[in-house]
Amino acid sequence: MTKQLKGIAVSDGIAVAKAYLLVEPDLSFEKISTDNVDQEVARLSDALEKSTAELQTIRNKAVKSLGEEEAQVFDAHLMVLADPELVGAVEGNIKDNQVNAESALKDVTDMFVGMFESMEDNPYMQERAADIKDVMKRVMSHLVGVKLPDLSMIDEEVIIIAEDLTPSDTAQLDRNFVRAFVTNIGGRTSHSAIMARSLEIPAVVGTKEITEMVVEGDMIAVDGSEGDVIVNPTSEQVADFESKRQAFEDLKAEWDKLKNAKTVTADGKHFELAGNIGTPKDLEGVNGHGGEAVGLYRTEFLYMDSPDFPNEDDQFEAYKAVLEGMDGKPVVVRTMDIGGDKELPYLKLPEEMNPFLGYRAIRICLAEDDMFRTQLRALLRASTYGNLRIMFPMIATLQEFRDAKAMLLEEKAKLVAEGVEVSDDIQVGIMIEIPAAAVIADRFAKEVDFFSIGTNDLIQYTMAADRMNERVSYLYQPYNPAILRLIKNVIDSAHAEGKWAGMCGEMAGDQTAVPLLVGLGLDEFSMSATSILRTRSLMKRLDSTKMAELANKAITECDTAAEVVALVEEYTAE
Ligand SMILES: C=C(OP(=O)(O)O)C(=O)O
Numbered sequence: 288m289t290k291q292l293k294g295i296a297v298s299d300g301i302a303v304a305k306a307y308l309l310v311e312p313d314l315s316f317e318k319i320s321t322d323n324v325d326q327e328v329a330r331l332s333d334a335l336e337k338s339t340a341e342l343q344t345i346r347n348k349a350v351k352s353l354g355e356e357e358a359q360v361f362d363a364h365l366m367v368l369a370d371p372e373l374v375g376a377v378e379g380n381i382k383d384n385q386v387n388a389e390s391a392l393k394d395v396t397d398m399f400v401g402m403f404e405s406m407e408d409n410p411y412m413q414e415r416a417a418d419i420k421d422v423m424k425r426v427m428s429h430l431v432g433v434k435l436p437d438l439s440m441i442d443e444e445v446i447i448i449a450e451d452l453t454p455s456d457t458a459q460l461d462r463n464f465v466r467a468f469v470t471n472i473g474g475r476t477s478h479s480a481i482m483a484r485s486l487e488i489p490a491v492v493g494t495k496e497i498t499e500m501v502v503e504g505d506m507i508a509v510d511g512s513e514g515d516v517i518v519n520p521t522s523e524q525v526a527d528f529e530s531k532r533q534a535f536e537d538l539k540a541e542w543d544k545l546k547n548a549k550t551v552t553a554d555g556k557h558f559e560l561a562g563n564i565g566t567p568k569d570l571e572g573v574n575g576h577g578g579e580a581v582g583l584y585r586t587e588f589l590y591m592d593s594p595d596f597p598n599e600d601d602q603f604e605a606y607k608a609v610l611e612g613m614d615g616k617p618v619v620v621r622t623m624d625i626g627g628d629k630e631l632p633y634l635k636l637p638e639e640m641n642p643f644l645g646y647r648a649i650r651i652c653l654a655e656d657d658m659f660r661t662q663l664r665a666l667l668r669a670s671t672y673g674n675l676r677i678m679f680p681m682i683a684t685l686q687e688f689r690d691a692k693a694m695l696l697e698e699k700a701k702l703v704a705e706g707v708e709v710s711d712d713i714q715v716g717i718m719i720e721i722p723a724a725a726v727i728a729d730r731f732a733k734e735v736d737f738f739s740i741g742t743n744d745l746i747q748y749t750m751a752a753d754r755m756n757e758r759v760s761y762l763y764q765p766y767n768p769a770i771l772r773l774i775k776n777v778i779d780s781a782h783a784e785g786k787w788a789g790m791c792g793e794m795a796g797d798q799t800a801v802p803l804l805v806g807l808g809l810d811e812f813s814m815s816a817t818s819i820l821r822t823r824s825l826m827k828r829l830d831s832t833k834m835a836e837l838a839n840k841a842i843t844e845c846d847t848a849a850e851v852v853a854l855v856e857e858y859t860a861e
């Protein structure tokens with residue numbers, strides 16, 4: 288029987304194929320009392336060792352298929368396996384209660400997961416709970432001798448149906464066979480959704496009940512752009528999805544042809560399309576998708592991926608690799624943006640009521656300036672290897688920019704005095720992600736070399752709507768005229784001083800926003816690598832004069848975000 292349901296569209300593309308039900312493995316066991324605790328501890332270490340080896344293999348595979356930034360979740364998993372507190376607690380439980388390793392592992396896992404999951408308002412802790420569950424499932428499978436389903440062995444075209452996909456499940460998917468996946472739970476920013484987009488596998492999540500509606504072998508049709516899922520579609524529906532799929536494939540083939548093309552509008556205006564990266568390895572994606580620059584290198588990943596503060600030499604090597612990898616094309620390196628939802632285990636920060644409004648990014652850097660100066664020195668030393676631009680995050684006041692720039696110049700003078708070669712051609716700019724800076728962008732523009740608008744934060748601060756909170760996500764409105772006016776002010780202010788303005792928040796790659804941003808005259812668009820070519824293709828079809836008219840109308844005549852979207856549709860209809 289044909290059934291239809293709707294979920295959250297998280298990864299574009301269309302697929303029709305047989306269902307592959309990812310069934311939870313039976314990891315049940317009996318609690319056994321034992322005197323031979325040494326044997327149980329040995330069984331535990333054996334299971335931990337095997338799990339570590341497996342996770343390392345999965346991580347290596349993920350680096351190849353997904354890139355370093357996405358693969359980092361497995362570093363977190365490996366850290367769980369090596370965490371003395373957690374492993375020590377399991378061993379202690381075996382010894383104290385004289386029970387088998389399975390029972391001890393379950394007790395300790397439940398305790399940690401329960402503790403983290405109860406911190407409902409803390410998405411970071413929720414993620415840690417998911418990591419521990421994922422990792423401990425693997426350890427348990429070794430203890431009870433049950434193999435976890437091996438998604439990498441799938442060798443026919445299927446659509447995976449699951450309650451949820453863990454990051455390790457997702458990393459094993461072979462996109463030649465897995466045509467799509469549909470899950471009961473999840474959201475746009477869950478790990479599996481982000482991975483699906485990197486792998487370019489269509490995905491719909493959060494359907495709530497897909498696992499109950501499907502039996503093995505059912506046919507499934509998925510539209511990852513709209514969030515539509517049909518179980519056992521009629522032949523007309525299959526034909527309809529097939530033609531949509533073909534149209535999407537044709538589009539992708541068209542996009543691919545633009546890999547080495549310049550980004551120009553129909554009337555010949557050039558815009559720079561850049562990629563966002565988290566580590567040097569992500570350059571492959573930017574270069575592979577025809578990126579003209581790196582518009583945002585989130586250096587905090589270097590810190591998050593390290594057991595302690597990365598030293599100057601390690602940082603130098605990473606920055607040099609990125610600059611060399613871009614072969615003279617611009618690279619905007621953002622100094623570390625820790626705080627908010629990004630924590631460093633070795634940097635103990637006080638608990639705060641409002642971490643996103645708290646001690647974060649440049650605020651930490653200016654206060655703990657040893658750490659900041661180390662980063663600045665590493666950047667300055669790397670500057671001779673390419674076209675470096677340095678960007679400070681979360682700037683609220685001109686004084687912060689002046690202080691940060693003064694430290695940069697001091698470190699430069701010291702290096703030069705030490706005889707180290709430093710480029711004289713480094714642009715120094717700021718992220719515009721705090722409304723206060725957007726409002727007085729004209730003042731900033733006299734002192735900075737460029738702006739890059741961080742809409743992920745700018746929107747949450749302007750609308751007072753937490754970017755991680757589903758209950759207020761309706762207020763997270765990129766097309767709200769208030770946001771557009773701020774963006775216009777930033778761009779116009781930059782241009783009035785002969786500076787350039789870019790954008791590195793998610794909005795830069797949003798296909799509804801791009802016509803507006805072209806119309807507003809944004810110079811540089813930085814986005815995830817997989818969005819670059821479709822944006823280049825979209826820009827080719829836009830007339831910049833017409834888009835300027837669109838933007839002007841949106842700003843002067845629209846009251847709501849919905850009106851702006853309707854106007855964009857009107858102006859971009861073929
Ligand atoms: C690019 C941005 O920074 P992040 O997402 O790292 O906060 C932003 O705020 O738009």
Ligand SMILES: [Mg+2]
Nearest residue numbers: 720741743744
């Ligand atoms: Mg930000």
